[in-house]
Each structure stands twice: as C-alpha cells, then as structure tokens.
Amino acid sequence: MKINSFTGYELEKEQSNSPEDSFTRSEVTFEVEKETKVLSILYVRYFEKKLNLHNNPVCTLNEKPVYIKDITALLALLKNPVLKxxxxxxxxxxxxxxxxxxxxxxxxxxxxxxxxxxxGWASLE
Incomplete structure (x- = not known):
C-alpha cells in the first residue's frame, strides 16, 4: 500500500447551532492495486485533549510539525489494513x-x- 498523503483539520461551524467545531477529521490518501483511495476518520476533538495531544506536535517531519490529527487516519489504516x-x-x-x-x-x-x-511506503512491522 503506497501512502500518497495524510492530513488533519478541525471542522468549523457552518451554522450557528451546529456542533461541527467539536470535531476533527483526519485523512489519508493511498494507493491499492493502482487505485487511489481516501480514508477519512471523524472523531470528537475532546479525545485529543484527554490524551494531552491537542495542539501539541507529536513530532516534526521535514522541519514541519506533525499533529495527532494529521496521523490518526494513517495509523488507523496501518494498524487495521482492512480499513483500505x-x-x-x-x-x-x-x-x-x-x-x-x-x-x-x-x-x-x-x-x-x-x-x-x-x-511512500509504510508499515507497523
């Protein structure tokens, strides 16, 4: 499985009575058998805060900070390849x-x- 990209972002309210600003979306784009796919994981932002990971970079990659929201979908895919x-x-x-x-x-x-x-390749082994 070739990993093309991964990113994460916090949702913003589109309507004043919407709870969207409480959620985070993490996405990973990958190729399987020459087909490009995207896995999107939506979760409550509070979970990051409980793990003390909200707004704290997990590490840096090419001098850019990488946050938990950026790698959640990537780790989920690597831990559970059936999610492809x-x-x-x-x-x-x-x-x-x-x-x-x-x-x-x-x-x-x-x-x-x-x-x-x-x-472009990764595994948990």
Missing amino acids: NERRIYISEESEFKLLFEDITEERIKAILSDVSKT
Whole structure:
C-alpha cells in the first residue's frame, strides 16, 4: 500500500447551532492495486485533549510539525489494513480512539513518517 498523503483539520461551524467545531477529521490518501483511495476518520476533538495531544506536535517531519490529527487516519489504516476498503469512519468512543495509539511510541511514529516521506511506503512491522 503506497501512502500518497495524510492530513488533519478541525471542522468549523457552518451554522450557528451546529456542533461541527467539536470535531476533527483526519485523512489519508493511498494507493491499492493502482487505485487511489481516501480514508477519512471523524472523531470528537475532546479525545485529543484527554490524551494531552491537542495542539501539541507529536513530532516534526521535514522541519514541519506533525499533529495527532494529521496521523490518526494513517495509523488507523496501518494498524487495521482492512480499513483500505472503507471511505469514512466515525470514532465515537474514547477507548476506540486510544486503541489507535496503543503501543505506538514517538520514535515509531517518526520512523513511519520517515518511511512515508522517503519511499511512500509504510508499515507497523
């Protein structure tokens, strides 16, 4: 699976009574068998705050800060390759969100991002 890009962003309100500004979307674009796909994960921003990861860079890549919202979908895809067949996932439970980062150290994240940056390929092995 070739990783083309990954990013994350905080949603903004489109209507005054909308709860959108409480959510974050993380996306990863990848290729499987020469087909480009996008996996989008939507989750409650509060989960980042509970893990003490909100607005704190996890690491840097090419001198640019990388935030948890940037890599959530990437880590989900690498941890669970069956997600390559999904387009959108909504994480509604904090425990489910925490599982994405279980056994993933900062050094491992740096190694994954370095691999993606250099070759476009990554794995958790």
